[in-house]
Each structure stands twice: as C-alpha cells, then as structure tokens.
Amino acid sequence: MDGTTPKETLHDVVVIGGGPAGLAAALGARREGAEDVLVIERDRRLGGILNQCIHDGFGLFLYNESITGPEYGERLAEDADREGVRFETGAMVLDLTPDRLLRVNARSGYRLLRARSVVLAMGCRERTREMIEIPGTRPAGVFTAGAAQNLVNLQNVRIGREAVILGSGDIGLIMARRLTFEGIAVRGVFELLPWTSGLERNVRQCLLDFGIPLELSSTVVEVRGRDRVESVVVAAVDGGLRPVPGSEREIRCDTLLLSVGLIPENELSKRAGVELSPVTGGAVVDDVLMTSVPGIFSCGNVLHIHDVADFASDEGFGAGASAARFARGDLAAGTTVRVSAGPNIRYCLPQHVRPGTAGVDLSFRVTRPLRACRVTVQGKESGKVYFRKKYGRLLPSELQKARIKAAVEEDMEVGCHE
Amino acid sequence: MSERPSVDRLTCILCPVGCELEVRRTDRGLDVQGHQCEKGIGFATEEVLYPKRNLATSVPVKGSETRLVSVRLSDRVPREMIFPILREIAVLRPAVPVRRGQVLIANVLGTGVDVIATRTVD
Numbered sequence: 421m422d423g424t425t426p427k428e429t430l431h432d433v434v435v436i437g438g439g440p441a442g443l444a445a446a447l448g449a450r451r452e453g454a455e456d457v458l459v460i461e462r463d464r465r466l467g468g469i470l471n472q473c474i475h476d477g478f479g480l481f482l483y484n485e486s487i488t489g490p491e492y493g494e495r496l497a498e499d500a501d502r503e504g505v506r507f508e509t510g511a512m513v514l515d516l517t518p519d520r521l522l523r524v525n526a527r528s529g530y531r532l533l534r535a536r537s538v539v540l541a542m543g544c545r546e547r548t549r550e551m552i553e554i555p556g557t558r559p560a561g562v563f564t565a566g567a568a569q570n571l572v573n574l575q576n577v578r579i580g581r582e583a584v585i586l587g588s589g590d591i592g593l594i595m596a597r598r599l600t601f602e603g604i605a606v607r608g609v610f611e612l613l614p615w616t617s618g619l620e621r622n623v624r625q626c627l628l629d630f631g632i633p634l635e636l637s638s639t640v641v642e643v644r645g646r647d648r649v650e651s652v653v654v655a656a657v658d659g660g661l662r663p664v665p666g667s668e669r670e671i672r673c674d675t676l677l678l679s680v681g682l683i684p685e686n687e688l689s690k691r692a693g694v695e696l697s698p699v700t701g702g703a704v705v706d707d708v709l710m711t712s713v714p715g716i717f718s719c720g721n722v723l724h725i726h727d728v729a730d731f732a733s734d735e736g737f738g739a740g741a742s743a744a745r746f747a748r749g750d751l752a753a754g755t756t757v758r759v760s761a762g763p764n765i766r767y768c769l770p771q772h773v774r775p776g777t778a779g780v781d782l783s784f785r786v787t788r789p790l791r792a793c794r795v796t797v798q799g800k801e802s803g804k805v806y807f808r809k810k811y812g813r814l815l816p817s818e819l820q821k822a823r824i825k826a827a828v829e830e831d832m833e834v835g836c837h838e
Numbered sequence: 839m840s841e842r843p844s845v846d847r848l849t850c851i852l853c854p855v856g857c858e859l860e861v862r863r864t865d866r867g868l869d870v871q872g873h874q875c876e877k878g879i880g881f882a883t884e885e886v887l888y889p890k891r892n893l894a895t896s897v898p899v900k901g902s903e904t905r906l907v908s909v910r911l912s913d914r915v916p917r918e919m920i921f922p923i924l925r926e927i928a929v930l931r932p933a934v935p936v937r938r939g940q941v942l943i944a945n946v947l948g949t950g951v952d953v954i955a956t957r958t959v960d
Contacts, residue, residue, distance in 0.1 A: 474894045474908035474956060488894055490908050490957035494938055573896050576904055601895055601924055621851035625891060629917060813858065 426532050432456045432747040433740065434522060434535035436513050436688065439468020441720020442541030443496040444733035446505040448740025449539070454747055457505050457740075458533070460524060464510045467493025468543055470729065472570045475594055477621075481730035492729060516692040518713050536747035537715045539739050540689055540703065544721040546591075547681040549643075554586075556643035559650070565591040565679040572598060580675030584652050585609045586640045590618040590727060590817075592679020597626035599677075607671050608633040610640060610654050612661055615789050617681075617817050619727060640676065641668060649674050684722045692716055699767045700724040706756055706772040707780045708742035709735065714753040717743045724769060724783070727819055731783075757828060759797075762835030764790060766816065778827040782807075783819055784834055790814045793838045797824060800831040846886050850878050861886050890914035895924060899959055900931040907936045907959050912952040922947055935960050 433449040435442045438461030449457045465471060470478070473489030480486055483495065501507075511526040522533040546564040561580055563571070569591060571577040583599055585592045588611040596606045609627060614637050616623055627634050635654070641663050642653040656667040684702040686694070695704045695712035702723040703711040710717050719739035720732035745751040756772035759782065768784035782797065793814055797807035806824045814820065814836065822834075846861040855874060861882045862869045870882045884890060892915075896908040909927060923946050932942050936959045943953040 471957075474896055474910070476892045476894060476910055486892070488908065488910050488956040491938060494958060573908065574906060576896075576898055576906055598895075601893070601920075620849040620856055624849060624851065629889075629891065813856075818856070 426530055428521070428532045428534050430456075430534045430536075431458050432536050433458070433539065433743045434520075434533055434537075435459045435539040435541055435740070435743075436516070436522075437461065437468065437541035437543055437720075437722070438463075438466040438497070438507065438509070439541065439543050439720065439732075440470055440492065440496065440729040441543070441722070441732040441736035441739075442468070442539065443493075443500050443505075444736030445539040445541055445717075445719055445740035445743065446500050447496075447503060448737035449744040449747075450500075450503045450505055450740075451737075452741040452744035454744035457744075459500070459505060459507045460511050460513055460522075461507065461509045462512045466497040466507060466509060469566070472566070472573045473594075473729075474573050475598075478729050481728070482733055489729070496733065513688055516688045516716075518693045518716075520692075520715055535715075537717065537743040538692075539736075539743050540686075540694075540711070540716065540718040540722050541720050541736060541739075542685045542688060542722045544682040544684050544725060547678070547683060549678060552678075552680055554640055554643055556653075557645055559643065559645040559648050561645070561649035561674050562643065562676045563678070565589065565595045565677045568595055568675075568677050569598070572602060578602070578604075580604060580649075580673075582607060582673040583675040583677055584640070584654070584671055584673045585677040585679060587611060587679035587681070588616040588618050588623070588634065588636075589679035589681065590622050592677060593618040593622040593626040595677055595679070596632050597630065600630050600632070604675070606630075606632050607673055608635060608654075610638045611636050612639045612657060613637070615816070618679075619817055620815070639663065643676060644670070645674075649676055652676055682721065682725045684724065686722060689716075689718070689722070694718070697767065697771065699761075700769070704772070705770045707770050707774060707777050708745075708751060709739040709770065710742060710746070710751075710753065715743075715746050717746075724767070727817060731819060758831045760831070760833050762833040764788070764793075764836040764838075765834050768834045773828045773832075775829050776827050778825065780824045780828060782822045782824060782834065784822065785819055786814045786816055786836055788816060790836060790838055793836050795820070795822065795834065795836045797822060797832055797834050799829075800833055802830060804830075806832060846882075848882055848885050850881050852877050852881050889917045891917050891920060893920050893923065894956070895927055897927060897930045897932070899936065900933045905934075905959060907932060908956045909942060909953050910956050911946070912941075912954050913950075915949045915951050919947065919949055923949070923953070927953055 432454040470489035470493035478492040515523040655663040703718040717739040719735040896906040
C-alpha cells in the first residue's frame, strides 16, 4: 500500500457471511448471471455454524440425503468454488454504508469494497445467561449450548462431568446427546414454556433414546458454586412463567448449558440503516428479500431464525438471485402492499410484496401449538382468500411455508384458526 | 428405555410433515394409526421393533490433540450398537490428510456399516 487511504474495489455482489445462507446466496447470484461475486467470511474456514454441527439431518432438501453439517458446508463451498464464486476468508466487515461501501479488515490489511448489491448472511448469536438474568453466583461452567458444541466438537475440550440443560432449543437437545456420547451425565433438560422449542424428532432421538428427563414449565432459579458450578436450583413456573414458591429443588452438577434462543446478528445491518422487525429481530424485507435499503438483501438466520439449514440455503439462493438482478439494474425499489401477522401467527415473511406479484412464498410461525387448524391468507380490503390450508397440528418450533399463487394486489393478513 | 407402554406415540421423522403415529401391539402384529402416507407404517414398525440410529462424534488426528476430524456412520445401525461403536471410534487416530467420505473403520463390529470422515483435514 502506498498511501493512507486504500483504493476501492468494485464488485457486482458481495455476500457477508459464508455459512449455509451466504454460500447459497453466492451460488444464486452466479446462476442469475452476476460476474463478480465475493463472499466475505470472518472465520478462516467456510461453512459457518455447519462446521460444529457434526450430527446428521442436513441436506434432506438440498441434496436429497441426510448428511452432517461439515459435509453440507464442504459440498456447498465446493459447488460455489466450481461455479466461479470468489472467497475472502479470515476477513471481517467492520462497516457497511447505505450506498454499499464495505470497510473490511482482511488478512491482507484494511480494504474498501464497493458493491452493486450486498447480501446480508451473518447468521445469529445465542442468548446468554445475562440476557435471561439467572440469579446466583458467577462460577465457571456456564456455557451457551453452541459454545459448548464448539468446544466439544472442534476443540476437543471436556467441558465437565455432570450437566443440566436449560432450554429445549434444538442445539440444547443435540448437545444433550453429544454430552452423553462423551461420557458426561445429563441430569435433565428444563424448559420454561409448556412445550418444547426444538423439533419433535430431536426430543425423540436425543432425549428419549437415552432416558434424559425433560421437564416443561420449569426453569433454573439459581446457580450455586464459588469457582466452578456446584449445583443449580430448578423450580416449576406458573401460567405467567413465574417460579412457584416451594417447588425449588437443588440438582448437583458442574456444568449448565443454555439453549434459550437465538438472535439475528444485525449490527452491520443497523449501521447501513436497514429497518429491523421487533418480532423477528431481522430485517423487514419484500418478496425478493430486499431490505428497506435498496440493493441490500437479507437471508438465513440473520433474517429470521430457521430450524433447518436447508431452508436458510433455500432463502439464500433467492436473495442471491435478486441481488444479481439488482446489480445489473433489473430490479428497482417500488411501492408495496403489506403482509401482516393475524390471529395465532407470531410473524410472517416477507412483510412487503410488490403489487401484481404472483407465486410469493410466505414463511410463518405460529404463536403456540395448535391442533386441527386452518391457515388463511386474506386480502384486507376485498376479503379475498389468497391461500387456505388445513393442518392436523402446527408447532411454534416448525417454520411453515405457504405459496400465494395468485397475483397480490392489496394488503393481506395471515391467520390461523382452530 | 427398558419398559415401553402398550401404546407407542411416535412422531414420524421421515419428512417435515411429522405425522403423529399411534402404534399398538396386537395379537396380529402392529396396528399403526395417524400416518398420512405408506412410509409411516414402515417407520413405525422399525421404530417400535428395532429402532435404528446414526451417530456422530469427532476424534483427534494422529499426532495432535486439538485438530479433530468429525465422523459418522455410512448408514443407521440398531440403537443398542451406538455405545459399542463409540468405544471403537474413541481409539481412532487417523493420519492426515483425511478426505471427506473416507472410510476410517470398515464394517464396524460386523454391522455392515462403515465409520466415515465427514470433513476434510489437510
């Protein structure tokens, strides 16, 4: 470098994050004709969270077989490499502006990149002990489930001898089985809500298979121990999720794992001025997954939390293709109609649709377990039913999809009735 | 899981629909209810009579304690084989380079299933 300000390089599509969504987005952009597609990945290895998810169950939709996270990540990265995607690993995006200038701390030094379009694919973070405010001492031995997964699966660290898991998210369930394999006794999984937040199949094959107790409507009310966790106190909670006095009991353990939710990682999105949804924690997007900032797209766990990596990739392919179209001037920001969440629906995506668009794919989650129910997507002005489907059972843990075949012309509401 | 109730309630894990199945043992065999397609019967039968599982773990490569290669089985095995197979895998120290899909133990414990690497370590 000759001066103090590095020269700007120009790219068609820059994807931030090289996990299941970002790699797919890069592929989607290339397949839509973008010439110069660059993936920036903070880690030295592509694949993101897939690298530590060594269990199987990935690829059922994308590759029609059940493979593990590392296999899925390597295959996707190989596909992207073969199809001309370029990668910058070990590089961190420090800043993103609304006019798509990226300040990057790369292995080669500080660099400036200008992108015709940007795809946000930074994934998510885990909620921590501090965020759920568990009282007690502050000893070693309290881990988020994903941090424990990284230590056990990638760093060969024995994290403890006896564990309690708070929260029934999928990573917590997967880790219950993983710790059992490593000879660490799992004393129980405790879930605040009256239902599990992870997938049914994981309850079956990770807990029931090994006789690990699952207690719903319960929580950890105290952590005890000076240098290392010595025990936790668990208690039942009432309908208002408050601990029931007198129901406390102490469980001896040296390790507490937290699987209490994931939060989209949108620090960069905020810097770029992207409008975020208070419900999903991710960007507000339209039917081509464009955010409120023209030319900036979002997909995967940074947009909303997915339960299956294949769905994050599926969204990535779409966002990448849209980014390629924007980069060549084929896609403009325009007026939209709104899609809102009605009865029993926690959220639906996209929140905006360009009028006249047919074949829109909606993603939605319900607020609570529902049986024998019917989901409808209805026009707010005309009352016209755009989509209607019966379900035997819907769970908050399962992301659902609905395709609106007809052209959308008005504001719509997604609702679910038992 | 030593004792089982006479009615098994299962969630079919073959596809995302996740049918809730009820399986009863009768004199004439198993009675399966709640499936929306024929695959559900096969799943329920296998799950109740001889459940099969895959497993995943990771082992250090030869000469290192911190560089790991993750492994799985090439196919599912009867559930009771999980811990015996884990003991076989625990002593593995594969030499680098390891290729994704490489067989690290062929026909482990006579199950007809291989232990394979799930990542590439150069």
